[in-house]
Amino acid sequence: xxxxxxxxxxxxxxxxxxxxxxxxxxxxxxxxxxxxxxxxxxxxxxxxxxxxxxxxxxxxxxxxxxxxxxxxxxxxxxxxxxxxxxxxxxxxxxxxxxxxxxxxxxxxxxxxxxxxxxxxxxxxxxxxxxxxxxxxxxxxxxxxxxxxxxxxxxxxxxxxxxxxxxxxxxxxxxxxxxxxxxxxxxxxxx
Amino acid sequence: xxxxxxxxxxxxxxxxxxxxxxxxxxxxxxxxxxxxxxxxxxxxxxxxxxxxxxxxxxxxxxxxxxxxxxxxxxxxxxxxxxxxxxxxxxxxxxxxxxxxxxxxxx
Numbered sequence: 001x002x003x004x005x006x007x008x009x010x011x012x013x014x015x016x017x018x019x020x021x022x023x024x025x026x027x028x029x030x031x032x033x034x035x036x037x038x039x040x041x042x043x044x045x046x047x048x049x050x051x052x053x054x055x056x057x058x059x060x061x062x063x064x065x066x067x068x069x070x071x072x073x074x075x076x077x078x079x080x081x082x083x084x085x086x087x088x089x090x091x092x093x094x095x096x097x098x099x100x101x102x103x104x105x106x107x108x109x110x111x112x113x114x115x116x117x118x119x120x121x122x123x124x125x126x127x128x129x130x131x132x133x134x135x136x137x138x139x140x141x142x143x144x145x146x147x148x149x150x151x152x153x154x155x156x157x158x159x160x161x162x163x164x165x166x167x168x169x170x171x172x173x174x175x176x177x178x179x180x181x182x183x184x185x186x187x188x189x190x
Numbered sequence: 191x192x193x194x195x196x197x198x199x200x201x202x203x204x205x206x207x208x209x210x211x212x213x214x215x216x217x218x219x220x221x222x223x224x225x226x227x228x229x230x231x232x233x234x235x236x237x238x239x240x241x242x243x244x245x246x247x248x249x250x251x252x253x254x255x256x257x258x259x260x261x262x263x264x265x266x267x268x269x270x271x272x273x274x275x276x277x278x279x280x281x282x283x284x285x286x287x288x289x290x291x292x293x294x295x296x
Binding site for chain 1: 209210212213214216217218257261264266
């Protein structure tokens, strides 16, 4: 392995700390963590960066190396938090078991990698905020196409489309667009 | 050239955002951010019989007002108004900090 690139303290405390701070805040927002836990995550991310810094070989800029390391470490940290909550009866208990067949999994289905868990959390939170009628419409639209959902909803055509518009507006206000430019869901972490 | 004339005793009405713009602001704004979503007399101007605004703009105002009201009920914004003059107010939404209310309604 090629090593030996000189890394200055400024690389760690400047670029590294800024990237760790951003990532920790993002995780904190998604998981609703208190400030003390966000600080802990930031320290863990920075520590991971310091630990991996000797592997930096200079083939890519330091900022790219640092953000990649921190992104992966951040995903691990977020996964650890979710597992911890599942194990200790946190409020997110139904997210992971429901993820394979639940509505949040359906909407988040196009997203993989570090963003997936955040999107599922965002969608879960969005669904909890909906009134019963709109939540039912979400479930219908997850299983059926629009024409079948209209037939199965028991609503008049105008009321169905009014509720559909309401759902779109609420998604937009929540920072979630059902189909982003890439054809995948886009969440607030982006 | 079209010249718009406003009588001096009638304040200018303006609707700076539409419903989509408001939703985007709700998604993106930092806590403490302020949005002026209407200038005029909201309760009066939104009524069809008053004919203060063209019908299209009046409908947009009704939609924006309903969306802001819903965001306030969800505790995502605080609603305030500032009096500028007679029948002339600026209606402000301030982005709240913290969690949106997690309860089902209706």
